[in-house]
Amino acid sequence: xxxxxxKEKVIWLIMIILxxxxxxxxxxxxxxxxxxxxxxxxxxGKYPIPWWPNKPTFEMYKYYLADTRFWGNAFMSLQIALLxxxxxxxxxxxxxxxxxRFKFSAKGVLIFLILSIRLFPDIxxxxxxxxxxxxxxxxxxxxxxxxxxxxxxxGLPYVVYIAQGVFETIPVDLEEQATIMGASKLYAFTRIVxxxxxxxxxxxxxxxxxxxxxxxxxxxxxxxxxSVSIIPLxxxxxxxxxxxxxxxxxxATLSLLVSLPVILFTFFVQKYMISGATAGxxx
Amino acid sequence: MASLKLENISKKYPNGFHAVKxxxxxxxxxxxxxxxxxxGCGKSTTLRMVAGxxxxxxxxxxxxxxxANDVPAKDRGIAMxxxxxxxxxxxxxxxxxxxxxxxxxxxDKIKREKIQWALKLLDLEGLEKRRPSExxxxxxxxxxxxxxxxLDPEVLLLDxxxxxLDAKLRIKMRTELKRIHKxxxxxxxxxxxxxxxxxxxxxxxxIMNKGKLMQVASPTEIYNCPNNKFxxxxxxxxxxxxxxxxxxxxxxxxxxxxxxxxxTLPKNIxxxxxxxxxxxxxxxxxxxxDFDISLQATDNAIKGVSSxxxxxxxxxxxxxxxxxxLISVRIEPGSTFPLDQDVxxxxxxxxxxxxxxxxx
Numbered sequence: 001x002x003x004x005x006x007k008e009k010v011i012w013l014i015m016i017i018l019x020x021x022x023x024x025x026x027x028x029x030x031x032x033x034x035x036x037x038x039x040x041x042x043x044x045g046k047y048p049i050p051w052w053p054n055k056p057t058f059e060m061y062k063y064y065l066a067d068t069r070f071w072g073n074a075f076m077s078l079q080i081a082l083l084x085x086x087x088x089x090x091x092x093x094x095x096x097x098x099x100x101r102f103k104f105s106a107k108g109v110l111i112f113l114i115l116s117i118r119l120f121p122d123i124x125x126x127x128x129x130x131x132x133x134x135x136x137x138x139x140x141x142x143x144x145x146x147x148x149x150x151x152x153x154x155g156l157p158y159v160v161y162i163a164q165g166v167f168e169t170i171p172v173d174l175e176e177q178a179t180i181m182g183a184s185k186l187y188a189f190t191r192i193v194x195x196x197x198x199x200x201x202x203x204x205x206x207x208x209x210x211x212x213x214x215x216x217x218x219x220x221x222x223x224x225x226x227s228v229s230i231i232p233l234x235x236x237x238x239x240x241x242x243x244x245x246x247x248x249x250x251x252a253t254l255s256l257l258v259s260l261p262v263i264l265f266t267f268f269v270q271k272y273m274i275s276g277a278t279a280g281x282x283x
Numbered sequence: 284m285a286s287l288k289l290e291n292i293s294k295k296y297p298n299g300f301h302a303v304k305x306x307x308x309x310x311x312x313x314x315x316x317x318x319x320x321x322x323g324c325g326k327s328t329t330l331r332m333v334a335g336x337x338x339x340x341x342x343x344x345x346x347x348x349x350x351a352n353d354v355p356a357k358d359r360g361i362a363m364x365x366x367x368x369x370x371x372x373x374x375x376x377x378x379x380x381x382x383x384x385x386x387x388x389x390x391d392k393i394k395r396e397k398i399q400w401a402l403k404l405l406d407l408e409g410l411e412k413r414r415p416s417e418x419x420x421x422x423x424x425x426x427x428x429x430x431x432x433x434l435d436p437e438v439l440l441l442d443x444x445x446x447x448l449d450a451k452l453r454i455k456m457r458t459e460l461k462r463i464h465k466x467x468x469x470x471x472x473x474x475x476x477x478x479x480x481x482x483x484x485x486x487x488x489x490i491m492n493k494g495k496l497m498q499v500a501s502p503t504e505i506y507n508c509p510n511n512k513f514x515x516x517x518x519x520x521x522x523x524x525x526x527x528x529x530x531x532x533x534x535x536x537x538x539x540x541x542x543x544x545x546x547t548l549p550k551n552i553x554x555x556x557x558x559x560x561x562x563x564x565x566x567x568x569x570x571x572x573d574f575d576i577s578l579q580a581t582d583n584a585i586k587g588v589s590s591x592x593x594x595x596x597x598x599x600x601x602x603x604x605x606x607x608x609l610i611s612v613r614i615e616p617g618s619t620f621p622l623d624q625d626v627x628x629x630x631x632x633x634x635x636x637x638x639x640x641x642x643x
Binding site (some may be wrong): 180 | 334335336356362365367373382386430434
């Protein structure tokens with residue numbers, strides 16, 4: 001059968017292409033620069049910069065992947081992200097559970113207050129947060145913990161919000177059934193509610209992980225004031241912009257190296273992020 | 284197995300809603316009793332109070348001869364099947380059935396035997412490793428039942444367990460439940476809004492309305508001698524016919540005036556009128572099968588006009604208009620009945636029920 005291309009379809013198609021272009025074009029530019037040789041970006045204004053490098057090279061990748069400083073920073077970012085996830089889940093999941101299960105007055109206000117943390121631009125809330133880290137006992141904590149705590153402030157509202165929705169989809173019947181059969185509240189929570197909620201909670205965890213991995217403002221203000229040489233990747237990326245205009249090849253390469261794990265990771269877990277597990281529990 | 288005693292049980296919610304009012308009920312050891320009533324009548328709340336999922340705000344609950352008001356749910360020796368089945372979706376059939384045994388730290392060997400016993404009893408063999416999402420509605424229902432039965436509960440509570448099944452399966456599971464009860468002789472409290480289920484399954488039926496107990500009796504007694512209008516209208520399908528009117532004494536007889544007609548009531552109902560009827564306005568209730576219907580004018584009959592015929596296969600019913608009231612009368616199945624004709628109805632003398640119209 002011949003596909004009909006009517007006007008309406010063409011318009012939709014153009015929208016999709018525009019959307020794709022907006023997403024892919026920056027990545028393409030980044031990739032192009034990362035594999036450019038010198039003659040492809042220093043043209044002296046005589047020639048236009050080519051759309052594809054004259055002699056593509058992976059030299060800069062080789063340089064960074066062999067660089068211990070890069071790996072140290074990447075490892076720190078990973079530690080921060082995992083710790084942030086742990087903190088957010090341990091505090092956020094029980095908080096969300098109580099918000100979804102127990103009745104108390106001013107619940108709506110409380111949920112709003114938790115979410116309201118996200119109403120402020122990061123750049124305006126970072127100053128009091130960084131200040132607190134500098135003048136209180138928190139100053140002596142290891143940088144990884146400090147940044148993870150700061151990221152938890154950003155991640156918790158999301159976890160509470162997502163997890164509350166997840167818990168609300170789990171019928172109370174399941175817990176009541178477990179209670180009648182002899183389970184304590186804690187047993188019912190850990191053996192029944194948590195496993196059923198896991199896919200939903202995983203979505204929250206993945207979200208927080210990505211948030212922490214990509215976060216720059218808080219990481220920068222908290223680590224910049226300490227004298228440590230190891231810094232989270234986004235801060236490391238910023239450090240390339242020194243007094244002089246940076247080498248676009250190294251900036252592009254590092255940018256891609258920072259985003260690549262995130263892109264791949266998201267690609268593989270996106271299905272998991274939207275799946276539910278309560279099918280079959282309640283007809 | 285245990286008996287159960289509810290003494291003046293009440294449930295009042297903090298918002299002031301009085302869900303159950305002074306409920307008194309004695310349930311014998313091994314008895315199958317149904318709590319029936321329309322939505323919101325308090326039957327599920329009662330069940331949840333017995334289960335320990337809801338606090339009892341007034342009265343006393345005895346399980347066996349032990350006061351159980353403050354005993355936590357897990358120590359009451361009860362098991363419950365929820366309307367939703369509440370199967371644990373992340374566990375296999377086997378794990379679902381064995382969950383309670385696992386918590387009670389039952390020996391592994393005994394646990395496996397018990398699970399096998401339940402699988403066999405409920406015809407679930409071969410499905411051990413499946414998850415609830417891979418089962419049909421009827422299978423899920425049986426898993427939920429098995430999960431309750433392996434715990435050897437003193438009292439088994441069933442909260443509308445069949446209401447999520449399709450009509451055919453519901454009737455099959457009804458028989459199945461009856462068979463299981465006969466075999467295990469468990470004390471069962473069964474909550475349903477379906478009077479047919481209650482009639483077929485129960486040793487006794489407790490009918491509730493607006494938080495109050497209306498009548499407790501055997502299905503036959505409830506059907507034949509409903510002690511108020513609500514019970515009379517709730518049990519039976521099609522329901523009992525009610526004809527509104529008033530009674531007056533003429534000479535030695537009580538005469539029922541309805542929509543412009545008069546009907547002299549039989550002698551055997553005089554006692555009922557003297558004892559139960561306070562005012563003048565009454566309703567008489569007669570089941571569809573308890574009328575003699577005829578086209579010939581009769582001296583003492585309720586007069587109406589035949590309007591439509593409803594066929595159910597096993598029975599046919601003709602709808603008769605008496606003024607503005609519409610009642611249903613059973614006729615011989617397959618017979619043709621002339622419509623839009625004057626008909627004369629004579630209720631069977633001992634099958635007439637009479638209630639005050641102001642009540643209920």
